[in-house]
Each structure stands twice: as C-alpha cells, then as structure tokens.
Amino acid sequence: MRLAVALTAVMVTAGCTTAPGGADGDLTDDWPPPPAPSPFRPAAHACHVRLPETASAADRPVSCDQVHVSETFHLGTAADADVPPAPGTPGARAAYRECSDAAVTFTGGQWRTARLAVHVVWPAREAWSRGARWFRCDLTQTDLDGYGRSGRSGSLEGELTRPSPLRLTCFAPTVDGGTVTAMRPVACAAKHRAEFAGLWHAPDVAYANLQAGTARAATACRSVIARFAALPDDADMQYRSGWISYNPTRTEWLAGERRVRCFLYFAERTWTRSLRGAGPSVLPAG
Structure with a gap:
C-alpha cells in the first residue's frame, strides 16, 4: 500500500509541471513568428x-x-x-x-x-x-x-x-563607301569634318523602317543643322553641308527612345572651329 501510494504521488507530480515567473509552460503560444525576409532592394x-x-x-x-x-x-x-x-x-x-x-x-x-x-x-x-x-x-x-x-x-x-569630354561636339569621322565606321571625338579647334548639331524626334514606326530609309533622316537632320548653324531651312540645305545620323539601338527603340542624333558632315573640307551660328556666309549654297 505504501509503495502504491508513493508511485501515485510520483505520477501526479510528474504530470503537473510549473514554470518560473508565472509562465504557463507552453513554449509555442507566447512567441510571435519570425518576420518574413524583406525582398532584396x-x-x-x-x-x-x-x-x-x-x-x-x-x-x-x-x-x-x-x-x-x-x-x-x-x-x-x-x-x-x-x-x-x-x-x-x-x-x-x-x-x-x-x-x-x-x-x-x-x-x-x-x-x-x-x-x-x-x-x-x-x-x-x-x-x-x-x-x-x-x-x-x-x-x-x-x-x-x-x-x-x-x-x-x-x-x-x-x-x-x-565642360565634359563626354559632350558631343566635333569629330573626325572615318567613312568607308558611304558608311561611317568610326567617329573620333576631337576639339573643335583641331581639324575635323563633322560636328554634332542636335536631335530630332523620329515617328513611332517599326525599327526596320527607321533603319531602312534615309530620306526621312536626311530631311529631319538638315532641319536640325539649319537651326544649329543659323541657315535657311530650305531646299538649298543639301548643298551647304552633308549629314550623319545615329539612331537609337534596337533595345532603346523598344523602350520608347525616339531621339536621333544629327551631325554636320563634310566629305573633303575640314574645319578648325565650331559651325554653331555660322550662317550662309560661312556655309554658302554654292
């Protein structure tokens, strides 16, 4: 009988646990879950x-x-x-x-x-x-x-x-069979045959159409050059200077970039000055 009573006491004692400080002893219900990791930024x-x-x-x-x-x-x-x-x-x-x-x-x-x-x-x-x-x-x-x-x-x-060397100013172009293969930036006081004139905004056409034709680019760049060099924007512009244009890349075009870079260009004549505001006396139609 004493042994049975002792075992019962041990079993009762083992089933009743207590935690210090008044805690209930449940290790899962009092801890908030860890926060979700924040996305990388x-x-x-x-x-x-x-x-x-x-x-x-x-x-x-x-x-x-x-x-x-x-x-x-x-x-x-x-x-x-x-x-x-x-x-x-x-x-x-x-x-x-x-x-x-x-x-x-x-x-x-x-x-x-x-x-x-x-x-x-x-x-x-x-x-x-x-x-x-x-x-x-x-x-x-x-x-x-x-x-x-x-x-x-x-x-x-x-x-x-x-003043930045990254600004588009004057260039010494390399042209092979009508294709510009290189544009080396130079100071406008050095001999050069091309100069950045400005940007024109191309229409929202297929990229292949932009690359294929030159008539639209010629007209647009001549107007940009006329404003840059203070020239009449008329049919005589084709006799005053040539032009070079650089389109956006295909990736830029898909992204919505429509600004095309325009340059004055001279096949044989070189300059040692900027042609900004030069006027008809410096760039005659003849």
Missing part, C-alpha cells in the same frame, strides 16, 4: 563593374572612384505583375521614361547630347517572385552607336553641368 546610388541583364542580392557594387562600367542613379517602383515587364510593353516603356527623365536631373543636362546611355535593370525572377517590385536606372559611358561601353572612374552626377 539595391542601393539607389552605386557603381558596378558590369551592366547586368537583371539584378540580384549577389551583385557586389564598387566605389564609383574605382573603374566601373555602369552607375545606378535612381530606383523606381514597378507595377505589380506576375513577371517583370517584357521589352516594348507599356510597363517597360514607363520605366525607361522615368529613368531617362531622372538621368537629366542626375547629370544636369540632356544626356542624349553626350556619349551616355540609359538602361533599365529589372530584378532577377527569383527576387521578383519574392516580392521585389523595383527597377534600377543605370548610366553607362558609351559609343555613339550605343553598343560599346567603356570603363570609367568617377560618378556621372552633375557631369553635364560643366
């Missing part, structure tokens, strides 16, 4: 050794004082969707417009009049699936055709508020 101002197709947490920005290829200067917020916007869609075009406008503020001038290009970098699909709804706006130092990118050191912030 890149830094708004950072430089990168390459321009990626998409961005993720694996990216490792570098100081802008180091040699880099692209610079993130703005972050935008994308509309919610199952996947990032495809090239040419309204969402992708809206992002490019925002980046383009932000680039004017960041550089302090119209970036399309310099050897610069604007790029939209979307989150990697994994980041998007976890809730990332941003897009990155990057600037690169580029060739006139928009394809070649060169490394640089130093931020592009305020670059166009001061």
Whole structure:
C-alpha cells in the first residue's frame, strides 16, 4: 500500500509541471513568428563593374572612384505583375521614361547630347517572385552607336553641368563607301569634318523602317543643322553641308527612345572651329 501510494504521488507530480515567473509552460503560444525576409532592394546610388541583364542580392557594387562600367542613379517602383515587364510593353516603356527623365536631373543636362546611355535593370525572377517590385536606372559611358561601353572612374552626377569630354561636339569621322565606321571625338579647334548639331524626334514606326530609309533622316537632320548653324531651312540645305545620323539601338527603340542624333558632315573640307551660328556666309549654297 505504501509503495502504491508513493508511485501515485510520483505520477501526479510528474504530470503537473510549473514554470518560473508565472509562465504557463507552453513554449509555442507566447512567441510571435519570425518576420518574413524583406525582398532584396539595391542601393539607389552605386557603381558596378558590369551592366547586368537583371539584378540580384549577389551583385557586389564598387566605389564609383574605382573603374566601373555602369552607375545606378535612381530606383523606381514597378507595377505589380506576375513577371517583370517584357521589352516594348507599356510597363517597360514607363520605366525607361522615368529613368531617362531622372538621368537629366542626375547629370544636369540632356544626356542624349553626350556619349551616355540609359538602361533599365529589372530584378532577377527569383527576387521578383519574392516580392521585389523595383527597377534600377543605370548610366553607362558609351559609343555613339550605343553598343560599346567603356570603363570609367568617377560618378556621372552633375557631369553635364560643366565642360565634359563626354559632350558631343566635333569629330573626325572615318567613312568607308558611304558608311561611317568610326567617329573620333576631337576639339573643335583641331581639324575635323563633322560636328554634332542636335536631335530630332523620329515617328513611332517599326525599327526596320527607321533603319531602312534615309530620306526621312536626311530631311529631319538638315532641319536640325539649319537651326544649329543659323541657315535657311530650305531646299538649298543639301548643298551647304552633308549629314550623319545615329539612331537609337534596337533595345532603346523598344523602350520608347525616339531621339536621333544629327551631325554636320563634310566629305573633303575640314574645319578648325565650331559651325554653331555660322550662317550662309560661312556655309554658302554654292
């Protein structure tokens, strides 16, 4: 009997546990669940050794004082969707417009009049699936055709508020059979045969149509050159100077970029001055 009573006491005691400080001893109902991890969001101002197709947490920005290829200067917020916007869609075009406008503020001038290009970098699909709804706006130092990118050191912030070697001014072109194969930037006081005159806004046509014909570009660039050089915009413009134009890249065109770069061009004559405001006496029709 004593043994039975002792065992019962032990069993009762074992079934009644207590916790210090008045806690109820339940280890699951008093702790909030851990917060869900926040989606990756890149830094708004950072430089990168390459321009990626998409961005993720694996990216490792570098100081802008180091040699880099692209610079993130703005972050935008994308509309919610199952996947990032495809090239040419309204969402992708809206992002490019925002980046383009932000680039004017960041550089302090119209970036399309310099050897610069604007790029939209979307989150990697994994980041998007976890809730990332941003897009990155990057600037690169580029060739006139928009394809070649060169490394640089130093931020592009305020670059166009001061004299800059990236501004489009005078050039020594290399022409092979009517095709411009190179445009080497030179000081306007040095011998040159081409000079940047300005931009014209192309119509919203298929990219193949833009690339195929020259009549539209010739008319538009001659008007740009006439304004630049203070010349009558008439039929005699074709006798005063030649022209060169650089279209947006196919990627830029899909994004909604329509500004075409126009240059005065002379096949044989060289200049050692700018032709801005030169007038008919310097550029006669004869």
